[in-house]
Amino acid sequence: MNFLALIGRVVLAFLGHIGRLTLFTGTALSHCVRPPIYPRLIGRQMIDIGYYSLPVVGLTAIFSGMVLALQSYTGFARFAAGSENAVANVVVVSLTRELGPVLAGLMVAGRIGASMAAEIGTMRVTEQLDALTTLSTNPYKYLVVPRLIAGTLMLPLLVFIADIIGIFGGFVVSVYKLGFNPAAYISNTYDFMQPLDVISGLVKAGVFGFIIALMGCYSGYHSKGGAQGVGAATTNAVVSSSILILTFNYIITELFFGT
């Protein structure tokens, strides 16, 4: 009997969570299209999410590109000689389609999602959210909407830069370590690169940016109970946005390339 009650409680808590998240998303989206909007706050969030994430995302991208080139070369060498063409192909396809958006998304989830949850969570437990309401300012408009807009717009930009840096990383390893012909590598990269690869990656990035901001704000907004609650909100933001990123990564891939 107790065991059944436990199952019931877990299921109910889960459903309650989904319901709250759905309501939160709906409210936030409806505030996105209704004035007033705060350009100043959107700008600040864009700088925070876009500009200050560049070093982290750039480093992730360059090492991913480098290791991709190295791994695919040594891996392909087992099967066939003359796998030089394939290296450029593998690097550009896997970076633009998969690794660029996913790795950038996960890094930004750790960096930005956590800080959003901690900031809004602290505002919740110190009554700053209530103070916003009493000053006739809607917390959704003032806090959530700027983050959602900035996240959705900035992640594609970050991923676009990450794609370029990652391909450059692959180029560096291929040319300087593996001794490929640089001109041939570049022309191979151009030949293999399809616009759809890049576009699908950027669409993913936009969705991931939305997810990161949404989960960061949602976790913070619903945090309770002081420092411990804020800590739990931060963890929740990073874990849930990472899982959602990986889930939506599959769904979007299926939509673009699934037959």
Next chain:
Amino acid sequence: MNSTENTVPKISLKDVKKSFGAKRVLDGVTLDIAKGESVVVIGGSGTGKSVLIKSIIGILLADSGIIKVDGEDVTQVQASARESVNRKFGMLFQGAALFDSLPVWENVAFGLMQRERMSRKHAKERAIETLAKVGLSAEVGELAPSELSGGMQKRVGLARAIAGEPEIIFFDEPTTGLDPIMADVINDLIISCVKQQGITALSITHDMHSARKIADRVTMLYEGKLIWDGAAADVDRSGNPYVEQFVHGSAEGPIKMQVRR
């Protein structure tokens, strides 16, 4: 204050109830506050005093009952109209609840810039004027809230609450956590900034010294109900054993602290 000239109470609560789960926090609260009157609700910690204020402001929704502001039932208004009702309100939070991402002056000017669309330059001038009213210099306006002491934060919170020239101000434990001298400074500021301006005030506190000083009327919340209501001068001879125990701060009496569990 002259409360007979205005027949419509500024704030009127009728049979307001609010529960959290199985716990009934407000169990039929009825209270009228006249224009310009300063009412203090006393009561122990965790008796739902904050819930009472938050229900009026609309941060929490009452389960049932009627809450009227200027005769208008605010439990029925739409979210958009709610913001215009909230324009009449100012609130000083227990922990001041200053926005720590903004400098002090922007905290004070926040309502002016957000609801009245005042320019930053103009709003800053008003903020500095308001800071002066609570005895803080213009230099303080440039500091971050985290650089201020607790008493200064409370004063900035008071400045933020009065900056928008509200008709009603709520004080959530205005003197809690302050030393007795700073607490009295806050009491004096409340009298000079609120009572003398004819602003209606609803405060909650368990600091009897503060209650005696700032209140026209005192009422006591116990187990979700207002069990006593009278002039501030009568609080020491209320004849109500609950109020007497609270006023004298005695562990002996009809109110039993729930220390078991």
